[in-house]
Amino acid sequence: MWKVLLSRFKKSVFKRFPGRHVLPWLLLCVMSQASMAEVVVIVNPENPVARLSREQVVDIYMGRYSHFPDGSNAVPFDLSAEAATRETYYEKLISKSVAQVNAFWARLRFSGRASPPRELHDSDAAIMQVSRNRSAIAYVDSEHVNEKAKVVLRLP
Amino acid sequence: MKKYISIQVAVAVTLLALGGSIAVSIFYYYLSYAVQVRESQRTLLQLGQTVQSTSSIAAYLSDKELAKEVVQGLRKNMIVASAQLKSTSGMRIPVDEVMVGDARNIVSIKLESPFIPGELVGELLISVNQQLIDERARESAWSNAAMLGGYTLFVSLLVFLLIQWRFINGIKQVASNLSHIVPGEAGRLACPEKHQEDEVGGLVGNINKLLGMVQEKFDNERALHGQIISLEKRYRMIYEGAGVGIFLMDHRARLAMGNLAFIEIVGAELYGKVLNDDVNCLMGMLSETERTLSLIEEILTQSKLAAGDFLLKSEMGESRWVHCILTQVRDDASEGADGEIFIQGILTDITERKIEEQRMRYQAERDPLTNLFNRRSAEHSLKLLLEKSAFEGSKLAVCLVDLDNFKPINDTHGHEAGDIVLATTAKRMIDTLRSTDLIARLGGDEFLLVLQGANVLQDFEDILDKLIGSLTQEISIGNDIFVKIGVSIGVAMSPDHGSAYDDLMVKADQAMYQVKRNGKMGYQFYA
Numbered sequence A: 001m002w003k004v005l006l007s008r009f010k011k012s013v014f015k016r017f018p019g020r021h022v023l024p025w026l027l028l029c030v031m032s033q034a035s036m037a038e039v040v041v042i043v044n045p046e047n048p049v050a051r052l053s054r055e056q057v058v059d060i061y062m063g064r065y066s067h068f069p070d071g072s073n074a075v076p077f078d079l080s081a082e083a084a085t086r087e088t089y090y091e092k093l094i095s096k097s098v099a100q101v102n103a104f105w106a107r108l109r110f111s112g113r114a115s116p117p118r119e120l121h122d123s124d125a126a127i128m129q130v131s132r133n134r135s136a137i138a139y140v141d142s143e144h145v146n147e148k149a150k151v152v153l154r155l156p
Numbered sequence B: 001m002k003k004y005i006s007i008q009v010a011v012a013v014t015l016l017a018l019g020g021s022i023a024v025s026i027f028y029y030y031l032s033y034a035v036q037v038r039e040s041q042r043t044l045l046q047l048g049q050t051v052q053s054t055s056s057i058a059a060y061l062s063d064k065e066l067a068k069e070v071v072q073g074l075r076k077n078m079i080v081a082s083a084q085l086k087s088t089s090g091m092r093i094p095v096d097e098v099m100v101g102d103a104r105n106i107v108s109i110k111l112e113s114p115f116i117p118g119e120l121v122g123e124l125l126i127s128v129n130q131q132l133i134d135e136r137a138r139e140s141a142w143s144n145a146a147m148l149g150g151y152t153l154f155v156s157l158l159v160f161l162l163i164q165w166r167f168i169n170g171i172k173q174v175a176s177n178l179s180h181i182v183p184g185e186a187g188r189l190a191c192p193e194k195h196q197e198d199e200v201g202g203l204v205g206n207i208n209k210l211l212g213m214v215q216e217k218f219d220n221e222r223a224l225h226g227q228i229i230s231l232e233k234r235y236r237m238i239y240e241g242a243g244v245g246i247f248l249m250d251h252r253a254r255l256a257m258g259n260l261a262f263i264e265i266v267g268a269e270l271y272g273k274v275l276n277d278d279v280n281c282l283m284g285m286l287s288e289t290e291r292t293l294s295l296i297e298e299i300l301t302q303s304k305l306a307a308g309d310f311l312l313k314s315e316m317g318e319s320r321w322v323h324c325i326l327t328q329v330r331d332d333a334s335e336g337a338d339g340e341i342f343i344q345g346i347l348t349d350i351t352e353r354k355i356e357e358q359r360m361r362y363q364a365e366r367d368p369l370t371n372l373f374n375r376r377s378a379e380h381s382l383k384l385l386l387e388k389s390a391f392e393g394s395k396l397a398v399c400l401v402d403l404d405n406f407k408p409i410n411d412t413h414g415h416e417a418g419d420i421v422l423a424t425t426a427k428r429m430i431d432t433l434r435s436t437d438l439i440a441r442l443g444g445d446e447f448l449l450v451l452q453g454a455n456v457l458q459d460f461e462d463i464l465d466k467l468i469g470s471l472t473q474e475i476s477i478g479n480d481i482f483v484k485i486g487v488s489i490g491v492a493m494s495p496d497h498g499s500a501y502d503d504l505m506v507k508a509d510q511a512m513y514q515v516k517r518n519g520k521m522g523y524q525f526y527a
Helices: A002-016 A019-035 A054-061 A084-094 A098-107 A123-132 B005-050 B052-061 B064-075 B130-179 B199-241 B260-266 B268-275 B281-285 B289-302 B351-365 B375-392 B406-413 B415-432 B457-471 B501-517
Strands: A039-043 A075-079 A118-120 A136-141 A150-155 B080-087 B106-112 B120-128 B245-250 B255-258 B305-312 B320-331 B340-349 B396-404 B438-443 B446-452 B486-494 B522-525
Touching: A039 A084, A039 A123, A054 A084, A054 A150, A075 A084, A075 A123, A084 A098, A084 A136, A084 A150, A098 B052, A118 A123, A123 A136, B005 B052, B005 B106, B005 B120, B005 B130, B052 B064, B052 B080, B052 B106, B052 B120, B064 B080, B120 B130, B130 B199, B245 B260, B245 B281, B255 B260, B255 B268, B260 B268, B260 B340, B268 B281, B281 B289, B289 B305, B289 B320, B289 B340, B320 B351, B351 B375, B375 B396, B375 B438, B375 B446, B375 B486, B375 B501, B396 B501, B406 B415, B415 B438, B415 B446, B415 B457, B446 B457, B457 B486, B457 B522, B486 B501, B501 B522
Parallel strands: A075 A118, A075 A136, B486 B522
Antiparallel strands: A039 A136, A039 A150, B080 B120, B106 B120, B245 B255, B245 B340, B305 B320, B320 B340, B396 B446, B396 B486, B438 B446
């Protein structure tokens, strides 16, 4: 009787947590990391801010402050949900997934104190926005960065 | 009011258990209070943790709306008295509320930045609803107390019923059986079936043992009582039925009791008089005071046994003689060092015998014709008188008297006439002489006179003259015939002529013959 129950229990546990599938997942993660280059945070080249710390970038992106450290306005821009860089960016910046970040914003939807950054279609759009808007702050894959934008933080 | 063991025990159990319950309840109140405090602190911590991420965000962003939402949400919980969310930037929600209560009742949760680990962005404070904790602790304690109390009453009831069922009913049954048992008879207690082996059974066994002993004792007593009764009956037969009077006196000769024969001898009147009086009963019954006293003295001081013949005091005028035997007895059973002394007496009526005895003695001593002493008793009496006069130093005159001319009267007028003469002469002697003088007929016409009480010869001579004068008077012998006699008297004086009987008799005889020789009629002293 007891043996029967114990074997049933073991079976059900192994069905729910299939340990043998863990290894491929880990491999996938490592490969994607390797394929990604570093993500860089960019601002208008004329922006007096030369460098921003990770915390300062987080505060601006997560709606805590809407100013650069020198007091000028700061308007953060996000990449579209489809862009792979967005996932990488939040992962590197605050160790959170995009879904978690979305959940954060969803929670604040009705308080009105802060709102999520506006979304841009791709890296080109982000660089264009930054080059035009003196207050803008965005992020792109380091491969896409050019002279139209100034890198203030590198997230390797 | 009757006191029931079962109720007493049940009440005692109830009181003790209630006391215990109260103590336990008080202890439990404090315990549950501490538990409640700990519980509530954990609850607060859990609550805080539930809203921690939202609180962190609110503090991080200084988002007042979100902070309000968090605080209001917390305050909906009954256990939360108040809540406050503070951010490092200076935001405080609610703005004007100050946290009350001591540190123990306030849970503080540090709020970290949701994005940068380790960066402190604010603090969430939640205070416990103390009233609720008190209430819950009290409720818990009360329900516990109620449960204990209920349990106590239940157990007490159970104890009561068990005692009643297991013990009291058995005892009652035994007691009811016992009330029907008569000590000393064969009946024994039956032990209730279910108590054979327990204390009730033991009690029944002991009671039965006791009953057995009592019965044995009763039987012995009964047998002994029967013996005593039959013995007493026999004693009573001896005592009551005895032909002799049996009586008992104490050491002061007070009558204690006497049997029927005793009463008959003494007479009911005299018996009643001495029985209820505080008097010496012998003194009351017997007529000779001196002898009675000496008899009592003898029995009390000298001997175990004393006896004597006594004349009974009688009020009927009829004198009765009794033979009285006294025996000293000691009642060893009664109190006192030597035991109480009693005098037991046996009284025999000897009146008939006494009378017969007197008659016999009289016949033996007297001459039947003249009723004077005969020769034998005269000799005895004279000897006694001689001893007495020798002792007193007094004089006695021993006179032998012989009648003159008696034989012719006898021959002429017959024996009957002679007898008349002799009797008349004797009577004249008695009449003439004093009662202290001895007068006897020695035989035939010879008489003996012993005169005493005079010391001078002249006195004796006077008496003798007077006697001769009297005796020589005419004697009627019937049919108008008168005869005359003469007397010759020989006198010997004691102690003048001797003091021995034989000597005096011979000398008096010689003196009398001297008178006869000198022509009769007269007296002559021995010379």
